[in-house]
Amino acid sequence: MNLVVALFLAQDGIANGVVYALLAVAIVVLFSVTRITFVPQGEFVSYGALTFVTLQDGQRPGTFALLGLLIALHLVVDIAAGWRRQRLATLLVSSLRSVGAALIVLALAYAATSFELPLILKAVIAIAVITAAGPLLYRIVYQPLADASVLVLLIVSVALHFVMTGLALYIFGPSGQRSAPLIDFTMPLMGVPIAGQTLLILGVTIVVIVALYVASQHTLYGKAMQAVALNRTGARLMGISTTLAGRTSFLLAAFIGALAGVLISPTTTILYDTGFLLGLKGFVGAILGGLASYPISALGALLIGLLESYSSFFASTYKEVIVFSLIIPILLVQTLRQHRIKEDDDHGGEAIPTQLSLSPEALRRRRQIRTGLGAAFVLAVAAAPLLLSNYEIALLNYVGLAAIVVLGLVLLTGVAGLTSFAQAAYVGIGAYITGYVSSVYGLSPWLTLPMALAVAFVLALFGSLITARLSGHYLPLATLSLAVVAYYLFAALPQTGGQAGMTNIPPLTILGIAIVSPKAWYVGIWGALLLLQLAMANLLDSRPGRAIRALKSGTIMAESLGVDTWRAKIAAFVIACLLAALAGWFYAHYQRFLNPSPFSFNQGIEYLFMAVIGGAGSIGGALVGSGIVVLANQWLQTNLPLVLGMQGDFQVIIFGVAAMAMLQLLPRGIWPALLDLFQMRLPKSWTFSTDAAPLPARPKPAPGETVLAVRGVCKNFGAIAANRNISLDAKAGEILALIGPNGAGKSTLFDLISGVQRPSSGTVHFLGHESSYFPRTLSRGGMGRTFQHVRILPEMTVVENTALGAHARADISFLSSALRLDRGKEAMLIAEALRQLERVGLASSATQIAGSLALGQQRVLEIARALASDPCLLLLDEPAAGLRHLEKQALARLLKQLKAEGMAVIVVEHDMDFVMNLADRIVVMQFGEKLAEGTPCEIQRNPAVIEAYLGGAE
16 A cells, blocks of 8 residues: 555545544434434435435435325324323424424425526435424434333334335335535645545534534533433423424434435435445444544544545455444443443333232133143144145244244343344354355254354353443444444355355255255244243243343342342343354255345344334244234235335335334233233242242351441542441341431442442441442342332232342252253242241232332332341331331331341331331431431430431520
């Protein structure tokens, strides 16, 4: 490479990088204000560019009609909302005002295209039309889900990407297009011609980024947007409209995307799906900026453009692999810069399953009906080869293969709450490993099965060791990058045959007979699927299954119960990837030909849609979602092109709309909705007994022995001191109470004691050893706790929640659980849970869904769960809140019994009557400091306490 080539590459890199910078800034705007990781940002680029090109050709673009459709949908959504709230007239007037600007833009655009216009005006029209669509998309798609979790919003964004890509294919066609340059001149720089359009792109990008930065920092509305980004609830209380902020951020994002499209249309050939990769590269830049900083995101995107340009020179085949491989280490660094114990994003949005109130006889009949339906389904599966044609059986084979993959997603995403877009990549790994080894080396496919699973296991384990540390939206972004990297590797590696594919893959043979008939394959695929469903049901009904289910409710709660959340995440990830690889092994020898398309990132997204549509949290949902999507996909691929008059993957529009509607209307999916509709969601038929052998008990400290020693602890959050020089002791056989007004630092001190936070200075000693400041280690060492805000698993039963507390007291492997070899130890865990429920008075509610309990009962359930861990120190954060008088009396009796048994108890409580009649000693806190310490009588007589907390006479 000489200097001239280097400068040419630099020019291309900068030209592309500044476009990525525009997209990165738009992504930061959207995420910071709305928490939406907006995958379709690149589609605004494609729509803007292709609308501009169509206007140049003297035609009226289809985006005009699309804008009209969005306006109509906006009005329909508002009318439906007004009908439900009985405020139809008011909301209709408000809706007309909201779409007024879009109507004006549409009318002016239609009128203007009747005349011959200068190129710059055509560019303005294209930008205006796409910009007007941004707030409409927010109202229709995102506003109903404004309070959903970041992960739900990400899945909706992916669905919208599919819809927008399919519509772009229909509106603009499959051909790539370019526009005439807005500025047509060149100027030399060090012997390299610099295009005027490149200079225009650079100048406009700088102006936009600077304008956004200045507006966000120095204008009232910019500060209001920042307030929404920092605290949505607080912004609402201050009178700031979060809806208006969301609409404005989408308007800016659409404007920036359309502007970028118009600017690059003369320099880049734009296809209907070009925007996806452009948007993903903008994401890399936004991630470099921590999804928060405009300048750093823009600089990161510029670096991505340069890296891409030079990679295309040195290794053009692998340039996408190089670029997207950067995402994972960047995300990992971002995560590790945060606190080592960070609560995951809220996975809310799912309704707590209802529990039927049926008599024992009615419940027995319904169980018989459900058992009969299950048996009928198995018989139907067995009879299908006798009744259906080869073509219909072939379709069912593809349903079965997809269901195996989606079953892994049920565990990973629906149960553990970890969203992955990379499952198609692991299907490809399983397929290509067996295809390559069996075709090149002639090894029997039966021998390549353990080999394919072993390779998938190693790669999944390596990937999960990195991705399991990622939290919130970082994990799905990392898996999306894995999917992109895998796809481009499949398409580039000579061992895989590249885009041409891999042929001559041998068939499976049994006793020398080749298995080629769809009906013969059906037996193997569906037999494996049914066995895997049974194994998955066994796993979820076990100690390891409860640990994985606990992940969805947050890291802190699970770690405080002794659950190794990192190990549980890795296990869920690896199991899901092994199921995907198994499906790939089946697929390779069933098809006997491989190319990268079935393993693309779009296919990975489709697997996720199957899980969402069927019911991501249910085993039956895997089969329902797979059946709906695979069969509908086949039907739509055949019929949609006939209806639309052109060929293309238009079925993605249907699936995208279905996924968005599902998350808004049926967030739990079709299968759970059907169970609720026909009242078939029945509680488990438990056989309870407390006669099982007791779990091993830990040695207890002697009465009066110091269990906890806190010395000079301080905790600072920036300039705010939450705790200052706190020292206290807790002894075995004693109840210590912490009291003080709200904001005194009591809960922060609890977090320091239990390892959720590490003190800025000072020490905490537990059982004579300095604290590890890891909740899991402390829990396993004998520290149990409850939380100020109740943290239970609301969709699990009361007894399962309690058994989770005893997690660390038994060791059961995932394999033995899946094979149902764990029943002895499982009986011991359930028996321990029952004993603790009897102890706190909740034994009669053991089979109830925990989320259906009253708040006071949920607090008592937390105590039972903590007691199941066999603690020697119990931390109770406001345990009496929400309890009635008699319940408080029962709680006091329980705590006094625990004290008599030699347990140390620390209670944070605001009910002074409860505390004064219960505690042996009281520590009073104020403004993060210890104000006083003594017996209840001493505290009641302490003048400083009376003046500061209990109130003194004037």
